Amino acid sequence: xxxxxxxxxxxxxxHVVERIEEVGCTAHLSEGELLTxxxxxxxxxxxxxxxxxxxxxxxxxxxxLKPYKLASAQFRKGERTVVEVxxxxxxxxxxxxxxxxxxxxxxEQTLEVAHAVNDAxxxxxxxxxxxxxxxxxxFQGLGVEGLRLLQEAKDQTGLxxxxxxxxxxxxxxxxxxxxxxxxxxxxxxNYTLLTELGRAGLPVLLKRGMQATIDEWLMAAEYIAQRGxxxxxxxxxGIRTFETATRNTLDISAVPVAQAASxxxxxxxxxHASGRRDLIVPxxxxxxxxxxxxxxxxxxxxxxxxxxxxxxxxxxHELRELAQAVRTLPPLLxxxxxxxxxxAPVRR
Ligand code: PEP
Ligand code: MN
Numbered sequence: 001x002x003x004x005x006x007x008x009x010x011x012x013x014x015h016v017v018e019r020i021e022e023v024g025c026t027a028h029l030s031e032g033e034l035l036t037x038x039x040x041x042x043x044x045x046x047x048x049x050x051x052x053x054x055x056x057x058x059x060x061x062x063x064x065l066k067p068y069k070l071a072s073a074q075f076r077k078g079e080r081t082v083v084e085v086x087x088x089x090x091x092x093x094x095x096x097x098x099x100x101x102x103x104x105x106x107x108e109q110t111l112e113v114a115h116a117v118n119d120a121x122x123x124x125x126x127x128x129x130x131x132x133x134x135x136x137x138x139f140q141g142l143g144v145e146g147l148r149l150l151q152e153a154k155d156q157t158g159l160x161x162x163x164x165x166x167x168x169x170x171x172x173x174x175x176x177x178x179x180x181x182x183x184x185x186x187x188x189x190n191y192t193l194l195t196e197l198g199r200a201g202l203p204v205l206l207k208r209g210m211q212a213t214i215d216e217w218l219m220a221a222e223y224i225a226q227r228g229x230x231x232x233x234x235x236x237x238g239i240r241t242f243e244t245a246t247r248n249t250l251d252i253s254a255v256p257v258a259q260a261a262s263x264x265x266x267x268x269x270x271x272h273a274s275g276r277r278d279l280i281v282p283x284x285x286x287x288x289x290x291x292x293x294x295x296x297x298x299x300x301x302x303x304x305x306x307x308x309x310x311x312x313x314x315x316x317h318e319l320r321e322l323a324q325a326v327r328t329l330p331p332l333l334x335x336x337x338x339x340x341x342x343x344a345p346v347r348r
Contacts, residue, residue: 001062001075002038002052012057013038019050026226028070032079035059039069041226066261068218070225071232076263083203083231083265085160085179088123090233091265095330095337096294098162098267099319100126102309103139104146112301114153116316120323121339124180125150125159126296130166131308132186139307143170147177162205162296168196175200185210185237185272188220198227205233205296207269210240210248214257221264234258234266235296238273247275247312250283255290265293271312277303280314281322288329297322 002016013029013036020027025042040047044063052058066072082091090096099117104110104127114125129146131139142149150161160179165171166187174181180203187193188209197204204224208217221232236255238248250273258266270283284295300306300313314322327339 001064001069002040003059003062003077004036004038004057005059006034008036008057008059012055016052016055016058019052019055020047023047023050028226030075030230032076035077037075037077039064039075041069066218067215068222068262070230071218071221071262071264073261073263079263081230081232081263081265083180083233085124085203086158088160090123090267091293093334093336094293095288095326095335096123096267097323097326097339098122098124098126098294098296099299099314099322100162101128101300101306102271102298102313103128103131103307104142104149105139105307107149107152109301110149110153111156113299114157114159116301116319117299118157118159120319121327122159122323123294124162125153125157126162126182126298127153128164128182128308129174130164130170132164132166132184133308144173147173151177165193165197168193171196171200175202178202180205180233183207183220188212188217191220191223194220194223195227198224198229201229203231203233204229205235205267207235207237207272208239208251208254210238212239214254214261218258218262221262232264233293234262234264235269236266236273236292237269246273246279248273250274250286252286252290255287255292259291259293267294267296268292269296271296271298271309271314275309275312277312277314277318280312281318281325284322285325285329288325288333291333295326 017027023046028039080092131141162180164182165174182205241249268287298313303310303313
């Protein structure tokens with residue numbers, strides 16, 4: 001990592017970038033308010049051989065020993081990334097609630113949930129049109145028709161849309177509607193998908209694989225970042241352990257560990273972590289207390305009829321209870337609550 005002097009000129013920055021590229025490495029520019037930092041990615045010895053310490057405009061070099069570089073906390077020198085979508089922010093001092101149906105099932109269900117989510121003051125609407133199901137016989141999602149319904153929900157509420165993309169071939173359709181592209185746990189190490197989403201340019205919500213270590217998760221983020229997208233939200237959604245009382249085990253310590261290792265915001269999905277409606281509010285409180293940057297939860301108008309993940313979906317009054325926790329708790333810990341920022345529902 002090459003830290004440029006405050007007064008470094010564009011020509012000096014350009015010169016450093018050129019020299020890095022000349023030896024077959026990639027230069028990644030991060031322009032902060034005061035400083036420009038250049039990440040040199042590639043063979044360490046080749047970058048060292050350039051002797052950039054003495055180059056005009058260079059302040060100093062910081063070797064980054066972690067296998068991930070652009071995603072590392074060092075890359076932003078301790079500054080936190082704030083992912084902003086339509087004026088709604090996640091990360092830094094901003095805590096956000098993302099809620100919605102696990103799966104887009106019908107127009108009626110999607111719009112009903114979208115309005116409930118908006119009235120609860122959530123920052124964004126989640127909902128899957130492409131569903132990664134364990135069984136090929138289970139409902140696989142509405143696909144393009146589901147995306148159309150999400151667009152309608154967005155038009156009616158103004159809520160930005162978070163939706164999963166499973167296949168690179170669907171990226172063009174998804175980017176038409178999505179404000180944030182979700183990579184599911186099962187695709188966390190689909191490197192082609194990560195690379196193509198990094199190129200697509202929209203923010204990415206990257207779920208932790210259920211068998212992935214925190215380092216592997218951050219390496220997955222690195223794939224996205226390497227293609228130019230640094231707006232990545234990491235999402236802890238539970239890992240596989242020997243415990244069977246819950247669907248997965250929420251690895252709550254992954255939140256501060258990932259936040260210390262990376263500048264990226266880290267949110268928690270208590271719905272997929274626990275698989276149990278009764279645990280969502282307590283686990284959300286735990287997520288807020290541990291310092292998560294947000295939560296993402298499943299909501300359904302009648303969970304017993306849900307085509308996917310009904311047992312973990314909140315109904316309206318539970319969502320309001322959750323919103324109350326999200327309104328009151330983050331400010332106690334020095335955060336702005338996403339709920340109070342977007343209190344007034346927008347109806348178009
Ligand atoms: C989801 O959020 O709908 C989902 C499938 O989650 P995960 O990838 O974490 O299982
Ligand atoms: Mn689900």
